Amino acid sequence: MTPTLVQHHPSAASGPRGTRARDWAEIQERMLVPLYEAVYARLEVGPTTRLLGLGCGSGLALLVAASRGACVAGVDDDPGRVALARTRLHDEATPGTGTAAVVCGGPADTADADCTPYNLLTAFEPIGCAAGDTDCLTPTLAEAVPLVRRGSAVVLTGWGPPERCATSAVLRVASRLTNPQRASGGWRAPLRDDLENVAARAGLRPDGSGRVACPFGYSDMDSAVRGLMSTGLFDAAIRATDPAQVEKELVEALHPHLREDGTVWMPNVFRYLIARKP
Numbered sequence: 001m002t003p004t005l006v007q008h009h010p011s012a013a014s015g016p017r018g019t020r021a022r023d024w025a026e027i028q029e030r031m032l033v034p035l036y037e038a039v040y041a042r043l044e045v046g047p048t049t050r051l052l053g054l055g056c057g058s059g060l061a062l063l064v065a066a067s068r069g070a071c072v073a074g075v076d077d078d079p080g081r082v083a084l085a086r087t088r089l090h091d092e093a094t095p096g097t098g099t100a101a102v103v104c105g106g107p108a109d110t111a112d113a114d115c116t117p118y119n120l121l122t123a124f125e126p127i128g129c130a131a132g133d134t135d136c137l138t139p140t141l142a143e144a145v146p147l148v149r150r151g152s153a154v155v156l157t158g159w160g161p162p163e164r165c166a167t168s169a170v171l172r173v174a175s176r177l178t179n180p181q182r183a184s185g186g187w188r189a190p191l192r193d194d195l196e197n198v199a200a201r202a203g204l205r206p207d208g209s210g211r212v213a214c215p216f217g218y219s220d221m222d223s224a225v226r227g228l229m230s231t232g233l234f235d236a237a238i239r240a241t242d243p244a245q246v247e248k249e250l251v252e253a254l255h256p257h258l259r260e261d262g263t264v265w266m267p268n269v270f271r272y273l274i275a276r277k278p
Contacts, residue, residue: 021080025058027227055125059085107144128158160269177237195273204275
């Protein structure tokens with residue numbers, strides 16, 4: 001299993017969007033590799049797989065699938081991440097693996113000229129930690145599901161229970177700073193049926209689920225702050241206050257997870273749902 005304790009990379013946590021995209025690629029994105037690997041192993045992803053990844057970030061999940069021989073495509077709304085994904089898939093993909101394409105736009109922009117349908121759709125960006133995040137996924141799924149062959153798997157992912165996700169308490173910092181008049185702000189505890197409800201709205205049929213441990217591990221406090229800031233979950237808090245204030249309170253929230261050797265370690269559990277297109 002890929003290690004999740006990452007090394008220090010010099011860049012500012014509150015830096016420009018391009019720097020934030022690189023922080024995501026170099027620090028944060030790999031935290032969910034155990035989730036990618038568990039899903040791909042269960043679904044036996046390989047040379048016959050034609051995969052479309054929603055919110056593909058800087059392409060690490062796509063690269064893992066391509067290394068198994070899959071033909072992959074991905075979409076993301078962050079141009080910086082998309083540019084890094086294209087570079088990563090071009091430079092790091094194993095020769096002889098499936099083809100890869102990443103676009104900044106909607107799922108329909110990935111369709112081939114011959115409109116060959118996908119047989120696996122993934123949404124690895126976890127939902128269930130912010131109010132409204134389940135609703136945001138619905139229109140994207142509505143656009144993507146018609147591109148998938150009937151009977152194919154659609155994978156949705158979400159945060160596990162707060163008591164099993166140490167990062168949940170850290171994420172509440174963003175909500176509190178964004179709306180100090182409300183203690184919970186935009187944060188909410190994940191609901192048991194979040195993923196099933198999203199699948200139902202997309203007309204999908206649940207066909208199995210699982211849980212995967214994905215600890216967030218960082219080589220030092222600076223890497224932890226930069227990694228978490230790169231997620232975009234703190235952007236509203238930055239607009240409501242300022243980067244320095246957000247970083248200060250983030251460090252305070254992370255302090256209980258600081259170990260004697262200077263590393264930061266937060267155990268987390270994520271849940272995935274496998275649904276099928278009728």
